[in-house]
Amino acid sequence: MADDDRPTVRLVAHCRRCHGWLLSPRSVAEGIGPTCAMRERAEQRAGSEQTLTLFDISERAA
Numbered sequence: 001m002a003d004d005d006r007p008t009v010r011l012v013a014h015c016r017r018c019h020g021w022l023l024s025p026r027s028v029a030e031g032i033g034p035t036c037a038m039r040e041r042a043e044q045r046a047g048s049e050q051t052l053t054l055f056d057i058s059e060r061a062a
């Protein structure tokens with residue numbers, strides 16, 4: 001009953017958003033890649049503050 005805290009299943013994971021391989025332990029723990037995590041956060045913000053969109057966040061040069 002004193003099993004390891006970390007299930008070995010967690011060593012292999014796909015991004016829940018783009019289904020790509022998660023390489024870093026942190027990404028595996030979060031279940032999402034760093035890029036997708038950023039986008040997801042931005043989308044959640046865009047949902048609450050509807051004035052801000054992904055396009056506003058990206059560069060609007062020229």
Ligand SMILES: [Zn+2]
Nearest residue numbers: 015018033036
């Ligand atoms: Zn991803």
